Amino acid sequence: MPDPKPVHTQIPPSQQASRFARAREVQSRALLEDYVELIGDLIAAHGEARVADLAERMGVAHPTATKTVARLKREGLATARPYRGVFLTDEGARLADRVRSRHRTVVDLLIALGVPPEHAELDAEGIEHHVSRRTLQAFEDFLVRGQARSES
Template sequence: MAASKNNRRNSSAVEDYLERILELIDSKGYARVVDIAKSLKISQASVTNMVQRLDGDGLLKYEKYRGLVLTTAGETLARNITRRHQLLTDFLTLLRLDKHVIHHDVEGMEHHISPPTLRAIAALTAQLKRRPALLAQLK
């Protein structure tokens, strides 16, 4: 059981890194270890270790002192994570929750939600956006 929990934690960390790397690349055109460390508020050594792991897993290409780029597999995974994050944010925003609560909840939910549950939330979000009267009944 502990190994399973550790794998989930590692998976969550991988997803957080990929999501942040994609955000940096989309906004700045590049991502460097120093930028990732600053953005995640962690040490450059920790980022370097994870980046080397992601490179070994084929999710990005890393050259020391030159920066990194996501592979096709890494970018696909990162964009899926970003879409999942945005969908959960949109859903909780429709419910008019506090933005700090939304941020906290999405950060926890996005790594553990199953594809069927995510599809159900997507369908419900779409219905609530199309039917404001239904949304008003929830308030």
């Protein structure tokens, strides 16, 4: 039975607005993060990232992938020459590492909480982008605590 208490109206409107604003801002970065991570993975696995592979793995048509790559270039995260593969800038590579690490932490946390692994992957794909540094730290601390306990 859900508690009908109007949680949201108990805080100042401006504060609530800024929460939503942040969520929107995160959302606009999420796609770039996913692409950057995927590009990094493909380069590590095959030495290059082709637009066709990006499209297939993202589950979109290739013009969509091309467009997003253009945006990555605009944002200084990737480089690409026509009909050649896509590569990451230093900044893009750093972002890819952070994203990959955060992704793993989120998945590990969900699994530690009892979510089945495949399910954890599914949910993590959306959740991860909204996990701030501070929250990520809390996740890592929790995982370390759990590990210490299981080792004792």
